[in-house]
Amino acid sequence: MLYAVILAGGKGERFWPWSRANRPKQLLPITGAKTMLEETVDRVLPLIPEDRILVVTGKDLVKPIAKGCSQLKARNIIAEPCSRNTAPAIGLAAITLQAKDPQAMLVVLSADHQIRPRDKFLAALSTAVQCAQEEDCLVTFGISPTRPETGYGYIEVGEQLSAAVGGVVYRVKEFKEKPTRLMAQKFYLDKSYLWNSGMFVWKADVVLRAIAAHMPDLSRGLKLVASKKLKKDRDRAIEKLYRKTPSVSIDYGIMEKADNVVVIKGGFIWDDVGTWTAMRRIHKPDQEGNVIIGHGLAKDSFECILANEDGGVIATLGVSDLIVARKANCVLVVHVSRAQDVRDLVEKLAEIPDMKLYL
Amino acid sequence: MLYAVILAGGKGERFWPWSRANRPKQLLPITGAKTMLEETVDRVLPLIPEDRILVVTGKDLVKPIAKGCSQLKARNIIAEPCSRNTAPAIGLAAITLQAKDPQAMLVVLSADHQIRPRDKFLAALSTAVQCAQEEDCLVTFGISPTRPETGYGYIEVGEQLSAAVGGVVYRVKEFKEKPTRLMAQKFYLDKSYLWNSGMFVWKADVVLRAIAAHMPDLSRGLKLVASKKLKKDRDRAIEKLYRKTPSVSIDYGIMEKADNVVVIKGGFIWDDVGTWTAMRRIHKPDQEGNVIIGHGLAKDSFECILANEDGGVIATLGVSDLIVARKANCVLVVHVSRAQDVRDLVEKLAEIPDMKLYL
Numbered sequence: 001m002l003y004a005v006i007l008a009g010g011k012g013e014r015f016w017p018w019s020r021a022n023r024p025k026q027l028l029p030i031t032g033a034k035t036m037l038e039e040t041v042d043r044v045l046p047l048i049p050e051d052r053i054l055v056v057t058g059k060d061l062v063k064p065i066a067k068g069c070s071q072l073k074a075r076n077i078i079a080e081p082c083s084r085n086t087a088p089a090i091g092l093a094a095i096t097l098q099a100k101d102p103q104a105m106l107v108v109l110s111a112d113h114q115i116r117p118r119d120k121f122l123a124a125l126s127t128a129v130q131c132a133q134e135e136d137c138l139v140t141f142g143i144s145p146t147r148p149e150t151g152y153g154y155i156e157v158g159e160q161l162s163a164a165v166g167g168v169v170y171r172v173k174e175f176k177e178k179p180t181r182l183m184a185q186k187f188y189l190d191k192s193y194l195w196n197s198g199m200f201v202w203k204a205d206v207v208l209r210a211i212a213a214h215m216p217d218l219s220r221g222l223k224l225v226a227s228k229k230l231k232k233d234r235d236r237a238i239e240k241l242y243r244k245t246p247s248v249s250i251d252y253g254i255m256e257k258a259d260n261v262v263v264i265k266g267g268f269i270w271d272d273v274g275t276w277t278a279m280r281r282i283h284k285p286d287q288e289g290n291v292i293i294g295h296g297l298a299k300d301s302f303e304c305i306l307a308n309e310d311g312g313v314i315a316t317l318g319v320s321d322l323i324v325a326r327k328a329n330c331v332l333v334v335h336v337s338r339a340q341d342v343r344d345l346v347e348k349l350a351e352i353p354d355m356k357l358y359l
Numbered sequence: 360m361l362y363a364v365i366l367a368g369g370k371g372e373r374f375w376p377w378s379r380a381n382r383p384k385q386l387l388p389i390t391g392a393k394t395m396l397e398e399t400v401d402r403v404l405p406l407i408p409e410d411r412i413l414v415v416t417g418k419d420l421v422k423p424i425a426k427g428c429s430q431l432k433a434r435n436i437i438a439e440p441c442s443r444n445t446a447p448a449i450g451l452a453a454i455t456l457q458a459k460d461p462q463a464m465l466v467v468l469s470a471d472h473q474i475r476p477r478d479k480f481l482a483a484l485s486t487a488v489q490c491a492q493e494e495d496c497l498v499t500f501g502i503s504p505t506r507p508e509t510g511y512g513y514i515e516v517g518e519q520l521s522a523a524v525g526g527v528v529y530r531v532k533e534f535k536e537k538p539t540r541l542m543a544q545k546f547y548l549d550k551s552y553l554w555n556s557g558m559f560v561w562k563a564d565v566v567l568r569a570i571a572a573h574m575p576d577l578s579r580g581l582k583l584v585a586s587k588k589l590k591k592d593r594d595r596a597i598e599k600l601y602r603k604t605p606s607v608s609i610d611y612g613i614m615e616k617a618d619n620v621v622v623i624k625g626g627f628i629w630d631d632v633g634t635w636t637a638m639r640r641i642h643k644p645d646q647e648g649n650v651i652i653g654h655g656l657a658k659d660s661f662e663c664i665l666a667n668e669d670g671g672v673i674a675t676l677g678v679s680d681l682i683v684a685r686k687a688n689c690v691l692v693v694h695v696s697r698a699q700d701v702r703d704l705v706e707k708l709a710e711i712p713d714m715k716l717y718l
Contacts (some may be wrong), residue, residue: 017674037497056711057401117527118400138608162717163487173698233376259397266378290700295713295714295717297704297707297711298699299614299703299704299707308690309688311688312688312689312690312717313688313689313690313708313714313717314690314692315689315690315691315704316691316692316693317691317692317693317694317700317704318696318697318700319681319692319694320691320692321694322678322681324690324692326685326688326690328671328674328688329657329668329670329671329672329687329688330672330674330681331671331672331673331674331685331690332620332674332676332677333666333673333674333675333676333678333681333683333692334675335676335677335678336675338659338676338677339675341676342676344658345656345658345674348656348658348676349656349672355654355672358654358671358672
């Protein structure tokens with residue numbers, strides 16, 4: 001059976017002050033009227049029913065997520081004791097699902113991506129599922145770059161394997177880490193590079209075998225978790241596993257090493273909504289290049305993003321290339337070129353006594 | 360007898376969002392722990408007792424001022440029906456005081472200037488009073504420029520008349536309107552120009568004669584006000600006078616035209632605290648040139664002013680030469696070079712429906 005595994009462990013610090021520790025990006029209505037997590041759930045509902053949609057998240061976020069996303073079954077929220085990047089999260093979901101359904105097929109999604117239109121996404125998903133079913137391969141989704149983005153990883157495609165309505169399927173030649181500006185420009189012009197979207201389709205069995213082959217320590221820990229019959233024993237095994245396992249992404253942990261990886265070039269528009277600058281892609285800028293969310297006035301200002309909460313006002317005068325974001329009594333002003341570094345700023349704030357309140 | 364007349368009719372829009380319509384700059388603790396109006400009252404108390412300190416302000420501000428400045432006698436607040444710049448305000452105070460004390464000597468001050476140290480100011484004040492007493496002249500205070508400021512008017516000094524502990528007294532050669540950058544630099548280097556501080560000393564009788572000579576319409580209106588015995592008749596006459604009188608500054612209305620004007624070069628430090636950039640002079644900037652008031656963090660930021668209310672936080676990253684001010688749910692971000700134009704921004708905000716709430 002087909003399951004969705006939504007990774008929702010991120011803190012979304014780069015969206016401070018809209019995002020807070022107990023209400024990260026995936027629980028904010030950044031891309032529409034619903035929260036990003038709800039939109040992610042809605043997106044797959046035509047293919048996967050509610051009771052087969054799982055979320056993996058940090059233990060502190062279980063309650064906010066259960067409260068904020070009514071379509072989710074509370075029992076389908078898998079809690080991680082701490083954050084260890086995507087490999088342990090995916091492994092834990094795979095071993096959990098395999099235990100109750102040895103034929104489980106997993107669609108691994110992020111809770112904070114924007115994808116449009118849904119039809120094209122679902123078509124790509126169907127092609128991916130068929131591929132993963134027939135070939136026992138690890139399927140990833142690649143997106144044709146629309147700009148020389150340095151904030152994404154890239155996939156160099158190899159031999160074309162097939163072409164379906166959902167997209168062309170290629171063998172993966174190489175995964176590329178986030179590139180320099182120069183490399184990103186090369187990748188953007190060269191049609192053989194795709195953005196690595198961080199979404200995957202595979203059988204639980206296939207991904208667990210890949211973990212066993214390339215991340216043996218994690219594999220052993222997961223098997224120990226699976227061997228426990230009682231919930232409290234299982235929770236203790238998870239706790240122990242997470243304490244000792246390093247933070248490793250699934251890309252680095254298995255995708256870059258496995259030889260049965262294929263990529264589907266999807267026909268949908270994808271954005272990881274990674275920083276405030278994504279607002280410029282989600283909302284159409286005005287004639288001066290400004291994006292204004294909520295009450296705001298940008299006088300003699302250009303190429304700015306004003307992200308205001310309901311109520312209140314943000315007014316700018318004589319400035320350009322700034323992001324100004326407000327939530328309650330917290331204000332962020334950052335040059336657009338430094339949007340990636342808002343996380344560092346938040347870490348710096350965390351070091352100041354009495355600032356916890358605002359994070 | 361000696362009276363202080365404090366002009367407190369300003370709206371201080373350039374200090375939005377700290378200043379609001381019902382709580383303008385003079386009612387904010389911008390330069391110290393007390394409000395600027397309270398500091399102004401405190402400053403003259405050694406020379407002038409509370410019951411001879413008057414305030415002239417707009418009728419909407421009478422209550423906030425009476426509430427916010429405990430040293431003031433409620434009966435000493437003169438309400439203007441509307442704002443008409445300084446000439447009508449000073450005329451109204453002079454005619455009011457002359458009616459009860461024909462020998463009244465007025466010290467005209469602004470409610471929103473910063474002056475240090477008090478001793479030197481009081482010494483200059485004493486010299487000015489003596490001068491106005493003996494010579495029946497219009498005395499103004501000039502300040503030696505410490506920068507080529509384009510936001511102030513200037514006074515070109517003429518012949519030196521005397522020198523006292525309180526300062527050197529000169530005949531005034533010419534009043535100069537706010538200069539261009541080039542002229543300001545010339546004035547700054549040439550020692551014969553002083554800043555026009557907008558503070559004056561004169562007998563009620565002398566200033567009223569000057570008004571009669573140079574602003575006959577205003578003079579007639581004031582005399583009509585003085586002729587009314589009943590408060591309600593007087594109020595009606597004031598109402599009528601203000602409706603028809605144009606907005607004229609005392610500088611333009613009489614000082615530039617009268618021939619009995621002298622200027623005292625005071626030994627005190629003076630700042631009109633006209634825009635947010637004054638914060639850089641009131642508070643010592645840190646090593647990166649930033650001034651941070653309240654909770655704030657300026658990471659990789661230079662030459663910025665972060666003016667935060669109590670509580671909340673302003674965080675900047677990778678920006679320079681910005682003023683970021685927050686009060687409650689209102690945020691201002693303005694390039695330092697545009698601090699003078701915050702008033703225009705506020706006027707623009709006032710044109711937007713539902714924005715009144717924030718002004």
